[in-house]
Amino acid sequence: MSDSLADFLPYRLSRLSEAVSAEIRPIYKAMHGLNRPEWRVLAALADLGSCTATEAAAHSAQHKTKVSRAVYALESRRWLKRETDPRDRRSEILTLTAAGRAAYDSLITPLRSRAMSLVSTLDPGDAEALVRGLAALEAALDLAAEAPAGVTDRATSR
Template structure:
């Protein structure tokens, strides 16, 4: 979208969110609508790991990050999962107490903890992934293939603009 397209997009958003009295129509306000949609999607996916595997949303996010690598420093998990430091700590503790993850001190900095999946955690990850991918497919089935591509481009574009 060129400059004129971006300007039209902003103008349309302004018209959609402004009320006659200069107030804000929350139901049409893009950040609110996006946050609501993200929550709806998150809850729909949570059915996969919460009911079948007794994981919290935070534990699932940490498990998903750990499943993609051999190990990771706990301080790196937050930015990758949108979890704060306390949520990461609780999720890691929960996974560790169930034998899904293990922690050790970083060899060069004893204050830093390194987390990895245990063999049981790797097996759980391999078991959950097909269910999570199937749920993603179900959610995206409401869109055409072109709409999925456009959505992906738009999400990348917005994310880049906010970085």
Template structure:
């Protein structure tokens, strides 16, 4: 017989953070998946281009902290839907600049409004002070 293990997984911070992230993103995932058939990495690529303008896949991967293979697949899917266009850089023909097409920009604006509304719904579940503290702490943890 072994002693009772007193490690409480439900209070393990990385587990809690993951559970909170999954729970809080489910409804928004449904919006971009149902409306535009996008996967998580695809909407992240779309949002990075919508927010920052022209970027390379490598730059998006670094900003989003995503593996280059996932970014590459997302770029291909978004290009197939005509949401983004690629342009080879004159300075380095191996690298492509990515930017949103007018259709991609329209999708980005639609989803940005949905994201803003959804963010407000989550924030409304707590006081303004709690929301500010939570964001501050999550930023601290994510910037390690």
């Protein structure tokens, strides 16, 4: 085993996370002046359909106050609307407006292509290894691997 900090897992993850994030932040920042929490909530909403703030927080793995402020910001842009859930009047059901959806669509394409251009430089075997390794680590850390594409399993929870 080497002593170099370079193989220290937390350190490497932190660096990678920042580097990857720095690759894509300019896109949503320049295109719409969004910050990271806002972009993440927007994406969570686009992914989940409609959901409550708590669900958006869970899905985007962000602190509830961050989500609260991001929701307010997105609402001010009229990118989402909130209606109180008739079944539980504490919670609010968040839904993207047409403008919000359009903004998401305008962003997801360049974002995806930037990310793709990154990933596509990887050797296919390396990419596969990455997927496997990340998934394993998520499992080890009990990070619900949060079914990515679309389907919300939360339909039952209300």
